[in-house]
Amino acid sequence: MTARAGDGASPGSELTIGIDIGGTSVRASVVDARGRQLDTLRTATPPTAESLEHCLHRLVTELRDRWAVAAVGLAIAGFLTPDRRTVRFSPHLAWREAPVPETMTRRLGLPVFAEHDANSAALAELHFGAAAGGHNTLVLSIGTGIGAGMIMDGRLYRGSFGVAPEFGHLTVVPDGRPCSCGKRGCWERYCSGTALVDTVLELLASHDYPRSVLAAESEADPGSLTGRRVAAAAADGDPAALAAYEDMARWLGYGLGMIADVFDPDLIVLAGGVGAASSLFLDDAREHYAAAVTGSGHRRLARIRGTQLGEAAGTIGAAEVARQGLAMQVAGSQ
Incomplete structure (x- = not known):
C-alpha cells in the first residue's frame, strides 16, 4: 500500500520528493522506488x-501534506562542489556559493540532497529509462539551456572538481550570441x-x-x-x-560530433x-551527427534515442538521488 501522510515516514520509506530546478520552472514530484x-507540482522559477528557497519549502510542504516522504532530492542547473553540498554558480539561478542542501534540511526538517540537474536526468534514464543497457552513455538534457x-x-562521471561535463557552454560560434554564463557563442545558444x-525571431x-502563425504572433508581441x-x-x-x-x-548534430570525437559514447539519450x-x-x-564526426563512414556511431521519461527525468532522478543519499546515511549510522 502506498504511504500517505500520517503513515510515518522513516529512513526505509519508499517515497522521496524529487525537485527539478530549472531556469524557467520548478517541478516537484513524489516518486516511488520504481521511478x-x-x-506533481509545478511553478515558475x-x-x-x-524566494526560490521559499518556493521549495512551499512545494515540499504541500506534497508532505498528502504523502509520507523520507527525503528530498534537488536537481539543480548549476555547478556544485564535489561533495554536492554547495551550489557554486548557476547561469540561470540566483544561488552563489550557497549551502542549499543544508539550508533546506534545516527549513524542512527532512534530509535534503543535491545533484546537477543533468546528472539527475542521467541517473533516471540509467535506472528507469532509455539509458538502461548503455556502457558509455551521454544523456543530453535540452531545455532552457543544455545540460549533460x-x-x-x-557509473556517473563528475570530473575532478564536480562540474563535468558542461558541454552546453562549449563555444561553437566565436563572438556569437551572448550567453547568460558570460561567454558568447555557446552551444546552448543555438540548440x-x-x-x-x-532563431525564429531571426528567421522572421x-x-x-x-x-506562419508565429509570424503574426511575434509581430503583435515578440515577447x-x-x-x-x-x-x-x-x-x-x-x-x-x-x-x-x-x-x-544542424547545431545538435555538429555538437554531438565534437563530443563523440572526445568521449566516443555507444549511446546518446x-x-x-x-x-x-x-x-x-x-x-x-x-x-x-554522422557527417560531423571525425572518420565518418569508417567508424561505429553511437545510437541516439529520445528520452523514455520526458520532462520527468529530472524529478525522477532527483528523487533517486535522495533515496541513495538516505541509504548512505542509514548505512553510515549502523
Whole structure:
C-alpha cells in the first residue's frame, strides 16, 4: 500500500520528493522506488535565492501534506562542489556559493540532497529509462539551456572538481550570441528552448513566412514566444517553427560530433523539455551527427534515442538521488 501522510515516514520509506530546478520552472514530484511519479507540482522559477528557497519549502510542504516522504532530492542547473553540498554558480539561478542542501534540511526538517540537474536526468534514464543497457552513455538534457550527464563504464562521471561535463557552454560560434554564463557563442545558444525562440525571431526578420502563425504572433508581441510555443507550432506544421527546428538539428548534430570525437559514447539519450519533442528533429540531427564526426563512414556511431521519461527525468532522478543519499546515511549510522 502506498504511504500517505500520517503513515510515518522513516529512513526505509519508499517515497522521496524529487525537485527539478530549472531556469524557467520548478517541478516537484513524489516518486516511488520504481521511478513512478505519484504526485506533481509545478511553478515558475523565482528570481532571487530567498524566494526560490521559499518556493521549495512551499512545494515540499504541500506534497508532505498528502504523502509520507523520507527525503528530498534537488536537481539543480548549476555547478556544485564535489561533495554536492554547495551550489557554486548557476547561469540561470540566483544561488552563489550557497549551502542549499543544508539550508533546506534545516527549513524542512527532512534530509535534503543535491545533484546537477543533468546528472539527475542521467541517473533516471540509467535506472528507469532509455539509458538502461548503455556502457558509455551521454544523456543530453535540452531545455532552457543544455545540460549533460556522462555515464562511463556504467557509473556517473563528475570530473575532478564536480562540474563535468558542461558541454552546453562549449563555444561553437566565436563572438556569437551572448550567453547568460558570460561567454558568447555557446552551444546552448543555438540548440535549446531559448535558442529556438531566438532563431525564429531571426528567421522572421530575414525571411517571409506568410503562412506562419508565429509570424503574426511575434509581430503583435515578440515577447510572447516561448520554446513550448515554437514546439507546438512546429507540430502543427508552421513553416517558421519547422525552419527553426531544422537549424537546431544542424547545431545538435555538429555538437554531438565534437563530443563523440572526445568521449566516443555507444549511446546518446536526448532528455529535457526540448529533448522530449525529439520527433521533430531527431532524424535530421542523426544525419548531421554522422557527417560531423571525425572518420565518418569508417567508424561505429553511437545510437541516439529520445528520452523514455520526458520532462520527468529530472524529478525522477532527483528523487533517486535522495533515496541513495538516505541509504548512505542509514548505512553510515549502523
